[in-house]
Amino acid sequence: MSYKVRSIGAKYSSEFRTYIENAKGQVISPFHDIPLYADEEKGILNFIVEIPRWSNAKMEISTGEFMNPIKQDVKKGQVRFVKNVFPFHGYIWNYGAFPQTWEDPTHTDKDTTCKGDNDPVDVLEIGESVGYIGQVKQVKVLGAFALIDDNETDWKVIVIDINDPLAEKLNDIEDVNVHMPGLLRATLEWLKVYKIPDGKPVNKIAFAEAALNKEFAIKVIKETHEFWKRLITNAVPSKTDSYELSTSNVAVEGSPHKISFEDERMSKISPANNLPQVSTPTSLDKWYYVSSLL
Known part of the structure; x- marks a missing residue:
């Protein structure tokens, strides 16, 4: 399937939203309506880019907003940016999410002993x-890190675009070290230190900071896909309200939250516009010299 984007509001402002459209230009939910698998038999999954590589704005799927647009995270009334931690510039990969997955905040993972982060x-x-x-x-899975964030399990699954020149050579996590030496080490360091410039401690990585293999990562994906299925079909009806999640969708058969494109709320979503973007903070030009070893 092909997808398009509809962006409204000024980029880097709290009003900025990027909606996902189907080929007909109709808004759909990236959380619920895009299938997890592009080709399950071949192990190809759909991945939604929230934050392009080298950028700093902390964009995320708005799980609590109607049709789940991508927006910039806001804290204390200010849009959020990740600082540049030397030698990194912003995010060092294309960062995003798998559709139709959900880290259940009532489920305690037996390996990390922490509950999910509700995303x-x-x-x-x-x-x-x-x-x-x-x-x-469209991507294939290679492995994962298990970040522990505020005592919640926050999986970081490592994938590669199936159209990338190295895709055929990368089939499991150990292949990354062979063909992209230094990347996993840099990824681990980035995940540990990126919050330090904001006054936070070094992040914890479970499993003795090991990069977990493809088999383990796929197990995590399948488990969180099942959690999402129970959420979207109301098998756990209280969770939608308790965790401020919007489950409106146009494509999930059997979901009591399925709506039509003629739903009145759809007509209230603004058309795309090209408002000038807001200036980014001058602090984004600064390097922060920190280390997980300090």
Whole structure:
């Protein structure tokens, strides 16, 4: 399937939104309506780019907003940016999420002993092509890191675009070290230190900071896909309200939250516009010299 994006509001402002459209220009939910698998038999999954590589704006699927547009995270009334931690510039991969997955905040993972973070599974796409906000890439899974964030399990699944020149050579996590030496080490360091400039401690990585293999990562994806299925079909009806999730969708058969494109709320979504973007903070020009070893 082909997808398009509809962006409204000034980029880098709290009003900015990127909606995902189908081929007919109709808004769909990236959380619920894009299938997890592009080709399940071949192990090809759909991945939604929230944050293009080298950029700093902390964009994310708005899980609580109608039709789940991508927006910039806001804290204390200010849009959020990730600082440049030397030698990194912004995010060092295309960062985003798997559709139709959900890290259940009531489920305690037996390996990490922490509950889920109430979001779709995070994805780090390591191919050479820089994506764009709202892009849907087809990827294959290579492995994962298990970040522990505020005592919650926050999986970071490592994938590569199936069209990348190295895709045929990368089939499991150990292949990344062979063909992209240094990337996993840099990824681990980035995940540990990126919050330090904001006054936060070094992040914890479970499993003794090991990069987990493809088999383990696929197990995580399948489990969180099942959690999403129970959410979207109301098998756990209280969770939608308790965790401020919007489950409106146009494509999930059997979901009591399925709506039509003629739903009145659809007509209230603005058409695309080209408002000038807001200036980014001058602090984004600064290097922060920190280390997980300090």
